[in-house]
Amino acid sequence: MSNKRKILIQLDSDLHPSVFDRVVAIDAGTEELFSYGGVKPEHVPSLVHGAIFTRSPKDLKHTAIFIGGSDVAAGEALLEEVRKTIIPHYGLQVSIMLDSNGANTTAAAAVRAASRHLDLGATKALVLGGTGPVGQRVARLLARQGASVRIGSRSVERAASVCQKIRQVLPNAKVEAVGITSSADAPKTLEGRELVIAAGAAGAVLLPSKARQAGKELKLAIDLNAVPPVGIEGVDVMDRAAVRDGLLCYGALGVGETKMKIHRAAISLLFESNSTILDVDEIYDLALQF
Numbered sequence: 001m002s003n004k005r006k007i008l009i010q011l012d013s014d015l016h017p018s019v020f021d022r023v024v025a026i027d028a029g030t031e032e033l034f035s036y037g038g039v040k041p042e043h044v045p046s047l048v049h050g051a052i053f054t055r056s057p058k059d060l061k062h063t064a065i066f067i068g069g070s071d072v073a074a075g076e077a078l079l080e081e082v083r084k085t086i087i088p089h090y091g092l093q094v095s096i097m098l099d100s101n102g103a104n105t106t107a108a109a110a111v112r113a114a115s116r117h118l119d120l121g122a123t124k125a126l127v128l129g130g131t132g133p134v135g136q137r138v139a140r141l142l143a144r145q146g147a148s149v150r151i152g153s154r155s156v157e158r159a160a161s162v163c164q165k166i167r168q169v170l171p172n173a174k175v176e177a178v179g180i181t182s183s184a185d186a187p188k189t190l191e192g193r194e195l196v197i198a199a200g201a202a203g204a205v206l207l208p209s210k211a212r213q214a215g216k217e218l219k220l221a222i223d224l225n226a227v228p229p230v231g232i233e234g235v236d237v238m239d240r241a242a243v244r245d246g247l248l249c250y251g252a253l254g255v256g257e258t259k260m261k262i263h264r265a266a267i268s269l270l271f272e273s274n275s276t277i278l279d280v281d282e283i284y285d286l287a288l289q290f
């Protein structure tokens, strides 16, 4: 039995490493937390070398890297650089998790909530705010389960570029772009949709009550915006499978409980081997236990 302490190295693209991520790291069993803020790709090699050249390969499972920060694209660039720097060929690697802005764990929790009520492989879904980091991941996870996914944006071009991005990783994805400029677009946008997940910006109403009524086939509504006013009017932030006007509803805090469980479980998993890489798909797979 090794008595090495569990060290989590937090690489955060923001100036101040996220307090939220630090608290979760400790609650998930991290014994030593090394937090670095303002991390850019050019800083990564020396930080990763410090992680992989200090303990023997058999002990490297006690060291792991967490990548966070509010800018998801910046986090993705850090992950790419970390992957380039580790040396798996000699076992000189540590497990890595990406969860910038909570995007992976939030998207996984939302899709997990939907999977409790619908057969995702046969579901027709609408993702509002589908161009943001969370919405893109929600759409990708739904498409990976075989759902038909309509991706909504105020710009149909932006939504189409998300569809293209998803098809690059999932060539058979059933995704389509839809532009939404006003409530008048609701009937055609919601037509045939059983599931709506709103991942719009904090405080933006994406689906007013009146527009929602156009969704005659809707069974489940999940809203990820916790900042009033909520994204889907009529859904309460605390809702967790609450039934409102015959519609099953989840609010942001209702989903948040599962998100926290997923986040903690993911951190714990990092310390089980030195070769786990947790990005959106792996984090969703982990979510299935909750």
Ligand SMILES: NC(=O)c1ccc[n+]([C@@H]2O[C@H](COP(=O)([O-])OP(=O)(O)OC[C@H]3O[C@@H](n4cnc5c(N)ncnc54)[C@H](OP(=O)(O)O)[C@@H]3O)[C@@H](O)[C@H]2O)c1
Binding pocket: 101, 102, 103, 106, 129, 130, 131, 132, 133, 134, 135, 152, 153, 154, 155, 158, 159, 199, 200, 201, 202, 203, 204, 205, 206, 224, 225, 226, 227, 252, 256, 259
């Ligand atoms: N519970 C949690 O732990 C947690 C963690 C992360 C995020 N969240 C929440 O999840 C949601 C999505 O997060 P995110 O970071 O992906 O959001 P985001 O990037 O700020 O916004 C997502 C999309 O919303 C659309 N949008 C922006 N302003 C709008 C407006 N005024 N009206 C209509 N649409 C607007 C934009 O799409 P278009 O410009 O293409 O229309 C944007 O791409 C947010 O509400 C966030 O607070 C929760």
